[in-house]
Amino acid sequence: MVRLPDGGLLVLEEPLSPSGERLWWARLAGTAAGPLLRRYGRPIRYGYTDRDQPLAAYQTVFATPSADGDGSAEMPSAARPFTAPLVAELVSRGVQFAPITLHTGVASAEAHEPPYPERFAVPVSSAWLVNAARAGGGRILAVGTTAVRALETAAGPGGVVRPDAGWTDLVVTPERGVRAVDGLLTGLHEPEASHLLMLEAVAGRELLCRSYAAAVERRYLWHEFGDVHLILPD
Secondary structure, three states, X not given: OEEOHHHOEEEXXXXXXXXXXXXXXXXXXXXXXXXXXXXXXXXOOOOOOOOOXXXXXXXXXXXXXXXXXXXXXXXXXXXXXXXXXXXHHHHHOOOOOOOOEEOOOOOOOOOOOOOOXXXXXXXXXXXXXXHHHHHOOOOOEEEOHHHHHHHHHOEOOOOOEOOEEEEEOOOOOOOXXXXXXXXXXXXXXXXXXXXXXXHHHHHOHHHHHHHHHHHHHOOOOXXXXXXXXXXXXX
8 A cells, every 4th residue: 555645545456467566456545546646647757868758748749638537658659750730741642540549558568578458449430431441442550559459459350440449458469460550650669578579460570670670770769759660561
């Protein structure tokens, strides 16, 4: 049990993963989470930064408030380079955007652990857009591994996407493959990150290895505030 400001208590219930004890499921008592976080909380500080960043630095141009006040624990960093003018330019060139939601969990899992369950929502309009684009010969490009996870959770065996919402524990691997996604815009991940299995599922091992070799050679920046690259197999 952890005592919090304003009379709150944080009751630790069980580890998030049976194989690790660093992250726990917890229950808040004596106060509401929203007001407590707004007053005392701050975004996660990454080990490679030397100071707290403003909240705006963690929010992408696609961020929208949720009705219940919940949201991501970390920023979905692949979308960070997008700006409103860039989105407008892409739309003017015929690129369509299909909004989906995935509340990003804490990405710094224990080494080699799969990603934790996360909340997601694929609305009716976005499912229709994805299916119509694919039927018309278009390509489906996911902005970030979070978008892949949500979209693939909502995709059937034939790749048709249905409206869906809830919690997903899907782990996209090369063995499972991808059904709805043709390409991926993503950051650069550490060798032990489970995200690399998803990247390999999209790109294949050979293209992924060549991409990372080029990133090392050209000194691209890793991590959340680093560079992004487009994986677009032939």
